[in-house]
Each structure stands twice: as C-alpha cells, then as structure tokens.
Amino acid sequence: MGTLDIDTVQAFLLVAELQSFTRAAEALGTTQAAVSLKLQRLESVLGKRLVERSPRAVTLTADGTAFLHHARVLMEAHDRALSGEKPARQQLSLGISDHAAGAELVPLLERLHAMSSQMSLAVTIGFSRAMLDAYDSGELDAVVVRQEGSRRGGEQLTEDEFGWFATPRFVWPRGDALQLATLAPPCGVRAIAVRALDKAGIPWIEAFVGGGVTAVVAAAQAGLAVAPLARRIAPAGLVDIGLVQKLPRLGTSKVMLHSKVSDPVKLTALRTLAATFRSVVTVSRAST
Numbered sequence: 001m002g003t004l005d006i007d008t009v010q011a012f013l014l015v016a017e018l019q020s021f022t023r024a025a026e027a028l029g030t031t032q033a034a035v036s037l038k039l040q041r042l043e044s045v046l047g048k049r050l051v052e053r054s055p056r057a058v059t060l061t062a063d064g065t066a067f068l069h070h071a072r073v074l075m076e077a078h079d080r081a082l083s084g085e086k087p088a089r090q091q092l093s094l095g096i097s098d099h100a101a102g103a104e105l106v107p108l109l110e111r112l113h114a115m116s117s118q119m120s121l122a123v124t125i126g127f128s129r130a131m132l133d134a135y136d137s138g139e140l141d142a143v144v145v146r147q148e149g150s151r152r153g154g155e156q157l158t159e160d161e162f163g164w165f166a167t168p169r170f171v172w173p174r175g176d177a178l179q180l181a182t183l184a185p186p187c188g189v190r191a192i193a194v195r196a197l198d199k200a201g202i203p204w205i206e207a208f209v210g211g212g213v214t215a216v217v218a219a220a221q222a223g224l225a226v227a228p229l230a231r232r233i234a235p236a237g238l239v240d241i242g243l244v245q246k247l248p249r250l251g252t253s254k255v256m257l258h259s260k261v262s263d264p265v266k267l268t269a270l271r272t273l274a275a276t277f278r279s280v281v282t283v284s285r286a287s288t
Helices: 006-018 021-028 032-046 062-083 105-115 128-136 188-200 213-221 264-286
Strands: 051-053 058-060 090-097 119-126 142-146 155-166 178-183 204-210 227-230 252-259
Touching (some): 090 264, 105 264, 119 264, 128 142, 155 264, 178 188, 178 213, 204 213
Parallel strands (some): 090 142, 178 204
Antiparallel strands (some): 155 227
C-alpha cells in the first residue's frame, strides 16, 4: 500500500467542500489541472474512485464520502503536529458588508474555521463605507464589500442584481407613498433606492429602519414595507414587485474583496474565502 500525501488529501477536501475543481484550485493558488493530478494520485494510492466529475457538478462517490471523515482527521492531526503544543495563533480580522453577507456567510465561516487550527477569526458586519474606512486605517486585514464609487483595486467575487422585495400580500394603495424598509444612512443600497424613486417621481416614506439586513428582511416578511435587496440575499417567501408595481430598476452592484495581507496562512485563508464565496453563489443560482 502507498503512502498518503498531505497535499493530495488537502486538495481532496477542498474539492469535496467547494464541489468544484476550479474553486479548489483558486483556494490552493494553483491550476485546475494540478488539482486533478493530485486527486488522481490520491485515488491511485487508495485504489478507489473518490470523485465523480460531470460538466455541471462534482460529487463524491460512496468511497469518497467514507474517506471524507478520515481526511479531515488526518489534516487536523497534521496541523496539530506542525503547530506544536502551544501554537502561535494568528488572527484574521475580516469586515463584511451587511448587504454582501448572504447565505454565503455560514459556509465561509465554517470553511475558514476548518482550514487551520493556527488562526482565529474576528468578523465585523456593517456598512460598506464603514468597513472600507476601517480597512484603510489598518483596523481590518480584509473586507468583503459592495463596490464604492470610483474606488479601484480589489478582487470581484460576484455581481448582484437588485430588486424591490415584499411579501406577496403587501398592498400599495395608489396615491400613497411607497413604504420602504431600509438600513439607516450611509447605506449605499438605501441611497441607490431613494435616488431611483426620486428620479422616477415616486413618493416614499421610511416605514422601517433596521440596524441590519436581517431586521430589514423581517420587516418585509411581516408585510410592513418593501425592501431593496440583492436577489442573492432575498429569502424565499419574498417576491420582487418592481415590474408589477412599475418601480424603477435598481441595477447591479459588484461585491469585492480587498486585502493587504502577506502572511501565508492568512493568504491561504483569503483564497479559500474567495473560492467558497463563488462556489456557494454558483450553487444557489443554479438552484433558482
């Protein structure tokens, strides 16, 4: 029997968790061909097929699913052996825009937590502008934010389309001001929505101002108001009433990753973050 190679096991775990050779390659900072080669070597050593590849999906075989737990245990033991009895834990400080943190946030945190026992996370959720200010002043290692004005640089993670979301039972009597549920200023999404309504000559009132997107979504679900949201973030049960109610288009907005870290552990974490984000976005869009 051959010997297991840590690099091939790590590649397998990333392919299994990201469900994509492309995203695994991004996380490892290598090529898709190199990841495929690592998987082939691992399958050759084990004498089992671990992954089924198709044009639209990557899934684990029964043997791959069985090996997954052993792979995780092996990587944890490997990290402990490298770090010694008293590992020098590093902290990755990450800021995420509230309007960018959708269903991706949970798998992002899970993956970052699982990938290294040498790193702790400090995550702040807030306005894009506030996150960028904290990043520029050196308080944060990296930020995931909506693109702000003419700011250059950063890595694009996705591009969101926005809509006017409300519960199907929401009623807007003609002649009345449109009831909005938004975050407080300086929320960029609020600014876009208000600007669009003013330009279209549609009267509006803020019926609900939330401290976070979760509260804004709850207000829309309760039928209090309409919420301007990215389609990726809007939960099931809310519908885009923009076309039916002849509301102005809100357009699109890019979600960007800005980072200035050079430490190898943190760089690997951020590559994994970007790959995980894109992977979850791709899966969620394919299912809608």
